[in-house]
Amino acid sequence: MRRYWLLFAQAVTIALAAWMVVAAVRPGWLEQKPTQVQVGAPGKSVPMLQAPPRAATGSYRDAAAKAMPSVVNIYTSKASREAHPLLKDPLFRRFFGGRAPQDEQLASLGSGVIVSSDGYIVTNFHVIDGADAIEVGLADGRKAAATLVGTDPETDLAVIRIREGKLPVMVLGDPEQARVGDVVLAIGNPFGVGQTVTMGIISALGRNNLHINHVENFIQTDAAINFGNSGGALVDTNGHLLGINSAIYSQTGGSVGIGFAIPVSTAKSVLDAIVKNGHVVRGWIGIESQDITPEMADSFGLPKSSGAIIAGVVRGGPAARAGIQPGDILVAVAGKKVLDTNEMLKLIAQLEPGASVPMTILRQQRETTIDVKVGRRPRQAP
Structure with missing residues (x-):
């Protein structure tokens, strides 16, 4: 019996060695051959080759399948064609491809992301701004009326809610771990053609001074984002939410590889504040500031170029x-x-209004800590 086991083990070893040699020298011999299929009626069939099924390599199908059910279409209707004054601003139009959202139409189309089993959906403020009625279309074909929970024009975010059961919820990712070059997927409803997934990479992080929003900290991506993608999801290769697609830089209205998404960390803080208070409360101390350039640091003899120089102080402010x-x-x-x-x-x-907070300043090259009682930031006009 022992002899038979020894012969069996030797045979298996030889077979595996032969397979490895063939795989290394003639890998084509191991490929499954296409099968011939007949197309057409009997007697008039056309012989064709059918490739065998195989697993896709380098595919992001799992990430897309995980995230797509949580991205919804948002339909809004208005009783008036009167556009918001901001929509007439040339710079705003520049970032929306010459055509501002909701301009010159009674019904508009955007996207949103389900972030809670309670039916809370995060989208862009400009998608629902001025809407008299909001309807949400789910990926499974259901439609539901939505109520507006609150808005935050400073970040261009809004929260709406639907009352539906068994909702697919997007898993939140960590944008702090994202790096330039990471592959991302943009999911939304561009031009109303239906739910669409595009792929790209993260082109830059922390983009600001774009003059799109009052509060800016954008993820820049070359994943195609077009009109109707606003409010949709930017996800990583695990299907986790990294950001809310918000704007594009384009002079034609189509994607040219420069799109911007609001990090999910910002969206979550806005969501929490709106659900808790109905609006976002921000700290304010009443100062105007400017960055310290290396030239300014040399001119004033400053030991470092980090920090913000106080250019003005609001009289009577905190x-x-x-x-x-x-x-x-x-x-x-x-x-x-x-x-x-x-x-x-x-x-x-991020400071709580009414709290006394220590702030360190540099005055005449000496550091001093001052306690400042934080005020409430005045609400900015959209």
Whole structure:
């Protein structure tokens, strides 16, 4: 019996060795041959070759299948054709391809992402702005009336809600772990043709000073984003939500490889605030600032170029009452380092109004910590 087992083991070893040699030298011999199929009526059939089924390599089908059910179409209707004044702004139109969302039409079409089993959907503010009625079309064919929960024009985000059961919920990703060059998928309903998935990479992170929103921290991507994709999902290769597609840079109305998405971290904070308060409350101390350039640092003899120089102080505002003066350099807020003006605005916006917060300033090359009682940021006009 032992002899038979030894012979069997030797035979298996020889067979595996032969298979490896053939796989290395003549891999084509191991490929499954196409099968011949007949097309047409008996006697008049046309012989054709049918490729055998095989697993797709380099495909993102799993990520798309995971994320697509959670992306919805949003239909809005208005009683008036009167457009919002912002839609007439040439710069705003520039970022929307010369055609502003909802301009010159009674019904508009956009996208949204289901982020809660309770029916909360995150979309863009400009998708539902001024709508008298909102309807949501789910990927499974269901349609439901939606109610507006709240908006945040400063980030161009809005939250709506539907009352439906068994809703597919998008899993939130971590945009802080995203890097330039990562593959991403954009999911939405471009031009109303139906749900569409496009692929690209992350082209840049932390894009700001684009003058699209008051609060900007965009993920830039070359995944095709077109009119109707607004409010849709930007997902990673695991099908997890990284951002809400918001705008494109185009002079033709079509994608030219420069699209912008709002990070999901921003969308989540806005969602939480709207669900809790009905609107977003941001901290404010009443200052105007500008970035410190290396040339400015050399000119004023500053030891470092990070921080934000205080260019102006609102009279009677929180900063003025605390003793902050024009020319001071804000280097830290509540112990968190200020890298530039955008970082400063983000840190201050996250503060709780009414709280007393330590802020570190540099004055005449000496650091001083001042406690500032944070105020509530005035609501910005969209």
